[in-house]
Amino acid sequence: MEEKARILVVVEDEEDIRLLIRLLLRDDPRIELFGEASSAQEAIELARSAHPGLIILDHSIDGDVMGLQAAPLLKEAAPEAKILLFTAFDLQKEAEAEPAVDGFLSKSNMDRLLPTVQTMLDLEPKA
Amino acid sequence: MSVRQAAPARNCHDAPVRDIYEAIRLVELAGFVALGVFAIRMWASRRTPAHAWLAATFGILGGIVVFDRIIPADSDVLWTQWADRILVAVLALFPYCLYRFMLTFRPRIPWVFAVAHVATGIVVVWSLLLPEVPDEGEPRTAAFTAYLIAFLVHWTGLSLLVAVRLWRAGTGQPTVARRRMRTLALGAIGLAVALLISGSSGSDTEITPARLAVQLFALASAPLFLLGFAPPASVVALWRRHEENELREAEIGLMTAMAPKEVAESLLPRVVRLVGGDGAAIVGSNGAVLGVYGMHDRDVRVLAEKSVGRPPAEDVEVTDDLLWVPMPSGAWLMVTTTAYMPFFGREDSRALLALGVMTDLALGRASLFERERRNVDTMRDFVAIASHDLRTPTAVINGYATMLDSKWSDLPEAQRRDMTATIRRQSVHLSRLIEDLLTISQIEAAGIRTMPDEIPVEEAVREIVKDLGDAAEGVRVEIDPALRLYADHEHFRRIITNYLRNASVYGAPPVLVEGHREGRSAVIRVIDHGAGVPPEFAPRLFQKFARADKKMSKATQGTGLGLSIVRGLARAAGGDAWYVPNQPSGSIFAVRLPSASPANSREEQ
Numbered sequence: 251m252e253e254k255a256r257i258l259v260v261v262e263d264e265e266d267i268r269l270l271i272r273l274l275l276r277d278d279p280r281i282e283l284f285g286e287a288s289s290a291q292e293a294i295e296l297a298r299s300a301h302p303g304l305i306i307l308d309h310s311i312d313g314d315v316m317g318l319q320a321a322p323l324l325k326e327a328a329p330e331a332k333i334l335l336f337t338a339f340d341l342q343k344e345a346e347a348e349p350a351v352d353g354f355l356s357k358s359n360m361d362r363l364l365p366t367v368q369t370m371l372d373l374e375p376k377a
Numbered sequence: 378m379s380v381r382q383a384a385p386a387r388n389c390h391d392a393p394v395r396d397i398y399e400a401i402r403l404v405e406l407a408g409f410v411a412l413g414v415f416a417i418r419m420w421a422s423r424r425t426p427a428h429a430w431l432a433a434t435f436g437i438l439g440g441i442v443v444f445d446r447i448i449p450a451d452s453d454v455l456w457t458q459w460a461d462r463i464l465v466a467v468l469a470l471f472p473y474c475l476y477r478f479m480l481t482f483r484p485r486i487p488w489v490f491a492v493a494h495v496a497t498g499i500v501v502v503w504s505l506l507l508p509e510v511p512d513e514g515e516p517r518t519a520a521f522t523a524y525l526i527a528f529l530v531h532w533t534g535l536s537l538l539v540a541v542r543l544w545r546a547g548t549g550q551p552t553v554a555r556r557r558m559r560t561l562a563l564g565a566i567g568l569a570v571a572l573l574i575s576g577s578s579g580s581d582t583e584i585t586p587a588r589l590a591v592q593l594f595a596l597a598s599a600p601l602f603l604l605g606f607a608p609p610a611s612v613v614a615l616w617r618r619h620e621e622n623e624l625r626e627a628e629i630g631l632m633t634a635m636a637p638k639e640v641a642e643s644l645l646p647r648v649v650r651l652v653g654g655d656g657a658a659i660v661g662s663n664g665a666v667l668g669v670y671g672m673h674d675r676d677v678r679v680l681a682e683k684s685v686g687r688p689p690a691e692d693v694e695v696t697d698d699l700l701w702v703p704m705p706s707g708a709w710l711m712v713t714t715t716a717y718m719p720f721f722g723r724e725d726s727r728a729l730l731a732l733g734v735m736t737d738l739a740l741g742r743a744s745l746f747e748r749e750r751r752n753v754d755t756m757r758d759f760v761a762i763a764s765h766d767l768r769t770p771t772a773v774i775n776g777y778a779t780m781l782d783s784k785w786s787d788l789p790e791a792q793r794r795d796m797t798a799t800i801r802r803q804s805v806h807l808s809r810l811i812e813d814l815l816t817i818s819q820i821e822a823a824g825i826r827t828m829p830d831e832i833p834v835e836e837a838v839r840e841i842v843k844d845l846g847d848a849a850e851g852v853r854v855e856i857d858p859a860l861r862l863y864a865d866h867e868h869f870r871r872i873i874t875n876y877l878r879n880a881s882v883y884g885a886p887p888v889l890v891e892g893h894r895e896g897r898s899a900v901i902r903v904i905d906h907g908a909g910v911p912p913e914f915a916p917r918l919f920q921k922f923a924r925a926d927k928k929m930s931k932a933t934q935g936t937g938l939g940l941s942i943v944r945g946l947a948r949a950a951g952g953d954a955w956y957v958p959n960q961p962s963g964s965i966f967a968v969r970l971p972s973a974s975p976a977n978s979r980e981e982q
Binding site: 264266267269270273274310337338339340356357358360361 | 761764765766768769771772773775776777779780799803
């Protein structure tokens, strides 16, 4: 049995979406969701201790630091983690311009979440 | 020097030199007469103290050279002796008048002022009481030599004083002013030197090199004086080349400035250089400081206050060592200056007047730009937040619906129920958001339809409280039963409902709704005793998508548009909506609407 990919999710924006992400990612047993944070501060602490493979980061989060601004700090805390900016804001260009962000997905494309996460973690898509 | 040296030469051996000498004297005569006429005409058109003293100075000089020619050089006749004495006495007033001219620009030094007066008095009286004037070629008596020394000391002392002061004051002035001041200084020195040589060269009737030099110096001083106090336009244009370039650059700066701050930044340093000041400021018609350069903010604020009550002007004015340049909009451009500027730098301060008009235009244009830019920014923020807030419930609804669709049979009954509940909750939120966005866009496009009617306030509020049910549990209503207002019933309902819902969600009981008439308005206040609005958030409270508490789920929190709609509706009805903190804690949300006056009440129709 292959080792589970570890993911950290940071979502503050919407409780319903946090649950939805959990339900969507549950389909791939190789993916483990082990933590949720609501602010950049919490997320950085979690990332430093847990060495996640991927961080799903919303832009609109608690605290003074927004998701996009938190990305470089998270990258510093967990350099091996890939960062997916997952937000309802139009931040595609900004995400591309930010070296710490490895991928961008709009919340409008909720159905693309699992395939995007699989690709970023180099996991073969499963049925 | 011409005075009384025009005796017929007895030892004239050198006819050509005599001719040159006479020619110079004629030109000199014409020059000084022209100077006098010019100065008096200038004074006639611009009656300032400076012009008056200048007219006196050169009027004296012009008059003397004329009378000197008219009065026969026959010292044996009594009346010519007296005429000579009077002419010399009047001549002694020349440096005095020049000194008084200079004093119109700068405060007098009391002891210098006193000495100048005493010395002038002595020389004038002495000139009149002189026992005898030696004829040309006669040896000077000791008394006459003493008089001559006093005359020369008085003249050169005052002339030097004026020349040095003018020369030094020219430093830092714009080119025209500086050159005018310095040519005047040179003219004064030229005349003094001529007099000194003349006084020390004895009373030869020979055309000696010294006498020629005297005439040349005197001759040179005339155009210098003329350049100093009334330079021809062509000379001014030549001198102003540097300032004209500076002006062009200032104009280009004005044309390219995109914000009021940029207007001030590009203009003020150039204006300062243009008039040779130290600092400048732009103050709006309401006294707002729009830009400062090289001046203390505190000083500018004081001046700004002074500018508010200042009557509008058509020309540049000088007060408090400042050039006040009026702008058509009522704004002022202020530049620190010296007292010399209005007299010597008229062209430059005139140029400022035109620059003031352009600055006004540039300011108007720049603030339009800025407002437009702010509007675009606000609009961009609005669109960004609106699309985010619309996308979120849509994404949730879509996500859960897709999941239910594809995994219906795999999902336990309870989870299916949770999901459909979430979908319902999010779609309610979504439709509320859409409604609010539509209302906002109607308000902002000034297209909101209002159907005002007379509303009995107490009755209407009690009804709203009742309809809100649990959300308005325990709300106390204390409203003057006679209070009636004139507004759209539905809008009034929306405003009070929003305030009461906010009080229930964010505030804490007891909640009180009170209302009274205030002037021609009815003011209704919803008062709670919760934590109140964080002070740093209060200014943004009525803005679109303002949410103080990010932790709350958006679906339960509301759309973030409620208060901006409240204010929009209140303003559309001719009223307003605002917040003040309650004491010791809590919030007071207030709305002011037109009270039903007899003019618009139904009963009166």
